[in-house]
Amino acid sequence: MRILLDVMGGDLPPRELVKGGIAAGRRLGVDMLFAGEPRAIRAALALGHEREGARLSILPASEIITMDEPPVRAVRGKRDSSLVRGLSALRDGEADAFVSPGNTGAVVAGSIFTLGRIAGIPRPGLAVVLPSLTGEDFLVIDVGANVDCAPLHLAHFALMGATYVRDVLGQREPKIGLLNIGTEKAKGNKLNYHAFDILEKGPLPFVGNVEGHHLLTERPVDVVVCDGFVGNIFLKAIEGGVGAVSALLRKSISHRLFARLGALLLRRVFAELRETLSYERRGGAPLLGVDGIVVIAHGRSNAAAIDGAIAVAHRAVQSRLKERLERGIGGWGGDGS
Amino acid sequence: MRILLDVMGGDLPPRELVKGGIAAGRRLGVDMLFAGEPRAIRAALALGHEREGARLSILPASEIITMDEPPVRAVRGKRDSSLVRGLSALRDGEADAFVSPGNTGAVVAGSIFTLGRIAGIPRPGLAVVLPSLTGEDFLVIDVGANVDCAPLHLAHFALMGATYVRDVLGQREPKIGLLNIGTEKAKGNKLNYHAFDILEKGPLPFVGNVEGHHLLTERPVDVVVCDGFVGNIFLKAIEGGVGAVSALLRKSISHRLFARLGALLLRRVFAELRETLSYERRGGAPLLGVDGIVVIAHGRSNAAAIDGAIAVAHRAVQSRLKERLERGIGGWGGDGS
Numbered sequence: 001m002r003i004l005l006d007v008m009g010g011d012l013p014p015r016e017l018v019k020g021g022i023a024a025g026r027r028l029g030v031d032m033l034f035a036g037e038p039r040a041i042r043a044a045l046a047l048g049h050e051r052e053g054a055r056l057s058i059l060p061a062s063e064i065i066t067m068d069e070p071p072v073r074a075v076r077g078k079r080d081s082s083l084v085r086g087l088s089a090l091r092d093g094e095a096d097a098f099v100s101p102g103n104t105g106a107v108v109a110g111s112i113f114t115l116g117r118i119a120g121i122p123r124p125g126l127a128v129v130l131p132s133l134t135g136e137d138f139l140v141i142d143v144g145a146n147v148d149c150a151p152l153h154l155a156h157f158a159l160m161g162a163t164y165v166r167d168v169l170g171q172r173e174p175k176i177g178l179l180n181i182g183t184e185k186a187k188g189n190k191l192n193y194h195a196f197d198i199l200e201k202g203p204l205p206f207v208g209n210v211e212g213h214h215l216l217t218e219r220p221v222d223v224v225v226c227d228g229f230v231g232n233i234f235l236k237a238i239e240g241g242v243g244a245v246s247a248l249l250r251k252s253i254s255h256r257l258f259a260r261l262g263a264l265l266l267r268r269v270f271a272e273l274r275e276t277l278s279y280e281r282r283g284g285a286p287l288l289g290v291d292g293i294v295v296i297a298h299g300r301s302n303a304a305a306i307d308g309a310i311a312v313a314h315r316a317v318q319s320r321l322k323e324r325l326e327r328g329i330g331g332w333g334g335d336g337s
Numbered sequence: 338m339r340i341l342l343d344v345m346g347g348d349l350p351p352r353e354l355v356k357g358g359i360a361a362g363r364r365l366g367v368d369m370l371f372a373g374e375p376r377a378i379r380a381a382l383a384l385g386h387e388r389e390g391a392r393l394s395i396l397p398a399s400e401i402i403t404m405d406e407p408p409v410r411a412v413r414g415k416r417d418s419s420l421v422r423g424l425s426a427l428r429d430g431e432a433d434a435f436v437s438p439g440n441t442g443a444v445v446a447g448s449i450f451t452l453g454r455i456a457g458i459p460r461p462g463l464a465v466v467l468p469s470l471t472g473e474d475f476l477v478i479d480v481g482a483n484v485d486c487a488p489l490h491l492a493h494f495a496l497m498g499a500t501y502v503r504d505v506l507g508q509r510e511p512k513i514g515l516l517n518i519g520t521e522k523a524k525g526n527k528l529n530y531h532a533f534d535i536l537e538k539g540p541l542p543f544v545g546n547v548e549g550h551h552l553l554t555e556r557p558v559d560v561v562v563c564d565g566f567v568g569n570i571f572l573k574a575i576e577g578g579v580g581a582v583s584a585l586l587r588k589s590i591s592h593r594l595f596a597r598l599g600a601l602l603l604r605r606v607f608a609e610l611r612e613t614l615s616y617e618r619r620g621g622a623p624l625l626g627v628d629g630i631v632v633i634a635h636g637r638s639n640a641a642a643i644d645g646a647i648a649v650a651h652r653a654v655q656s657r658l659k660e661r662l663e664r665g666i667g668g669w670g671g672d673g674s
Contacts, residue, residue: 070523133584144518147526181481181569186407189484189566212573216581229526230570232518233563236549237571241578244553247470 002031003313004095007041008064008082009102011300017101018044020306025055027307028314033095035059035086059094061085067299071105075113083107087114090292097293097313099284101301107294108145108287115292118322120329123149124289125157126228126296127164128235132219139165140179142228143235145287149227151194154178158204160288161223163328168286168319177210177221179230185209191227199225212237284309286316288325293317339368340650341432344378345401345419346439348637354438355381357643362392364644365651370432372396372423396431398422404636408442412450420444424451427629434630434650436621438638444631445482445624452629455659457666460486461626462494463565463633464501465572469556476502477516479565480572482624486564488531491515495541497625498560500665505623505656514547514558516567522546528564536562549574620645623653625662630654 005021007014014036022045025032031054034041038060042052050056063081065074075084083102087110090098100107108124117124125142132138141161146153158176165174178196180188185196187209199206210220212234226234283305284295293316297309342358344351351373359382362369368391371378375397379389387393400418402411412421420439424447427435437444445461454461462479469475478498483490495513502511515533517525522533524546536543547557549571563571620642621632630653634646 068521133581133588147518179570181484181566181573184405192566212570213576213580216577217584226570229518229529230567233516233549233567233571234574236518237574238578238581239550240553241575241580242582243550243578244470244575245579245582247554251470 001097001314001317002033002095003310003317004033004035004059004086004090004098005306005310006082006086006098006100006102007034007036007044008061009066009100009106010297011067011101012302014040015044015047016303017301017306019048020301020303021310022048022050022056023303024307024310024314028311030310030314031055031057032310033057033059033089035061035082035089037062037082059085059089065103065106067103069103069106071103071109074103074106075110083110084114087111087292087294090294091115096317097295099295099297099306099309099313101297101299101306101309103299104144104296107296111287111290111292111294115290115294118289118291118326118329121156121160121289121325123153123156124287125153125160126231126285126287127161128285129169129283130216130238132215133217134219136219137169138215138219138222138224139169140224140226140231140234141288142226143231143285144228146227147229147232149191151191151198154191154195154225154227155198155202156289158199158202158206158223158225159328160325161225162204163324164286164288164321165222167324168316168321171222173205174222175220176204176206176223176225177208178206179212179224179226179234180209181211183209183211195225283312286312286321291322293321338434338651338654339370339432340647340654341370341372341396341423341427341435342643342647343419343423343435343437343439344371344373344381345398346403346437346443347634348404348438349639351377352381352384353640354638354643356385357638357640358647359385359387359393360640361644361647361651365648367647367651368392368394369647370394370396370426372398372419372426374399374419396422396426402440402443404440406440406443408440408446411440411443412447420447421451424448424629424631427631428452433654434632436632436634436643436646436650438634438636438643438646440636441481441633444633448624448627448629448631452627452631455626455628455663455666458493458497458626458662460490460493461624462490462497463568463622463624464498465622466506466620467553467575469552470554471556473556474506475552475556475559475561476506477561477563477568477571478625479563480568480622481565483564484566484569486528488528488535491528491532491562491564492535492539493626495536495539495543495560495562496665497662498562499541500661501623501625501658502559504661505653505658508559510542511559512557513541513543513560513562514545515543516549516561516563516571517546518548520546520548532562620649623649623658625658628659630658 061082126145127141284297398419463482464478621634
């Protein structure tokens with residue numbers, strides 16, 4: 001297996017991303033292909049006491065698509081960017097998966113243009129795996145690939161999310177919920193009402209609406225479905241809530257002697273807390289519905305996050321995710337195959 | 338001043354809500370009119386060593402609109418509910434404001450039917466005041482009154498939110514942001530793009546898009562504008578994030594002896610934390626744009642929360658909010674009058 005890593009376009013420099021790629025390649029036993037500026041990549045390899053070769057190779061690209069560029073224009077205009085070169089190489093079979101910490105919109109647009117969509121899926125969905133306090137993870141789809149959705153798109157997200165959870169994460173009978181502002185069918189906006197209707201009549205194990213305030217603690221479903229605008233707002237608000245508590249604790253603690261003593265004792269607990277809730281550091285978000293395995297890592301990804309994102313891609317390739325999604329569109333098979 | 342409190346329809350019994358009403362009435366020096374089942378209200382007054390009279394009076398209502406009822410049907414069908422009776426009494430001048438911890442959709446629908454809208458405002462917006470780590474609060478509007486909005490509705494929310502923040506909360510030059518999934522104008526969905534356009538060209542101090550992950554910590558604006566579906570998802574996700582950290586800390590702490598010692602020392606810090614972030618306990622959400630002062634309290638409101646919601650209504654009446662909103666529609670006056 002060979003995984004392609006876009007080492008430009010993230011917030012951190014190529015040397016940090018290459019470092020994560022070297023680590024993942026070694027740990028998972030996969031070949032890595034680094035897309036980007038060859039000199040920067042060679043320097044990063046040297047830093048890691050590695051050399052260019054079959055296991056660690058380079059796909060030269062001179063341009064960089066930055067975080068703020070309008071996605072479609074960037075992808076159309078920068079043909080020699082690591083992003084466009086990488087996706088073209090994936091399409092041409094030079095790699096089994098593509099991982100990028102770059103501009104999310106540009107990766108989505110580039111994937112659609114270059115790879116195309118899986119037949120029957122008009123809109124791909126970006127899925128993110130979140131931890132919960134029950135110890136089991138759950139999936140949210142879409143978290144930003146499509147910000148203006150029709151009800152049928154949400155039904156497709158449900159199907160793809162359920163397939164991913166079942167075939168990649170190994171959850172046998174994934175339950176699906178629709179992210180809404182109340183549990184009754186009549187709650188929420190028109191989009192959700194009609195999506196509820198489609199899901200209710202469809203073959204998927206749909207349990208109804210779910211609300212955001214107890215997903216992390218109670219984890220009522222395996223797959224949470226929403227449009228990409230709402231999903232992204234949801235993710236960032238969770239991040240905001242967690243961040244506010246952490247910041248407030250830090251602030252309060254630094255102001256009190258006794259609390260400071262308490263904080264020393266609580267240090268390990270805090271470390272666990274960060275570990276459990278830092279979904280950003282848990283790897284990448286698979287873009288489901290495009291004709292190839294594409295994983296989008298957080299823009300702020302460091303080496304460890306890139307390592308995690310490559311593991312996500314590795315698992316998707318091993319599970320033959322693309323074939324399973326293609327087959328999934330034909331109907332939800334009861335035998336799980 | 339006389340404030341009407343709907344004491345049925347909340348999650349807690351009338352005696353708890355009446356208790357909050359008695360406390361607020363005494364503290365703020367306002368008369369209270371309790372809408373609901375007279376026997377239950379009299380029993381609650383007796384518990385508080387109070388009697389029915391001019392300062393604490395009763396508006397009899399025999400029906401209850403529950404949390405799960407479809408709003409429009411409930412409001413049309415239950416004419417003798419505390420909610421409908423209360424709003425009618427407000428319209429007829431028997432009180433200066435109406436406070437309810439009941440079914441949000443029903444309060445919104447009932448307010449529109451019974452009170453009507455302020456001229457020029459097609460859709461009312463529900464506003465909530467959130468605390469931030471900077472020590473200053475900010476307003477989010479709409480958090481659930483309108484789940485399917487047009488761009489112009491968002492512009493009206495901005496205007497009403499800014500008026501409230503300026504004239505009720507006393508922030509001289511409120512800055513307005515649009516809740517989005519990125520900061521550039523081109524980010525987000527069509528609704529936000531067109532609302533950005535209107536706000537950008539309008540007279541309000543609009544600063545652009547804001548993202549949800551740093552609102553609580555950095556508080557970049559005074560007023561955050563969004564459609565009611567997104568606003569409600571945002572609120573519940575914040576609640577979920579905060580709740581998850583708290584639950585995780587509790588869980589981790591109870592499992593470790595040293596951590597338990599630390600927790601004792603940190604007890605006061607945790608109390609502060611809860612106090613700062615518990616926006617639910619900070620009172621009620623004003624429904625802006627209907628022709629009367631209506632404040633919706635959380636369904637789980639206890640006496641203290643009801644007391645807080647009454648204080649919100651009291652302040653709105655004192656600030657002549659309705660007149661200021663009516664005048665605000667005519668143009669954003671630079672002199673603040």
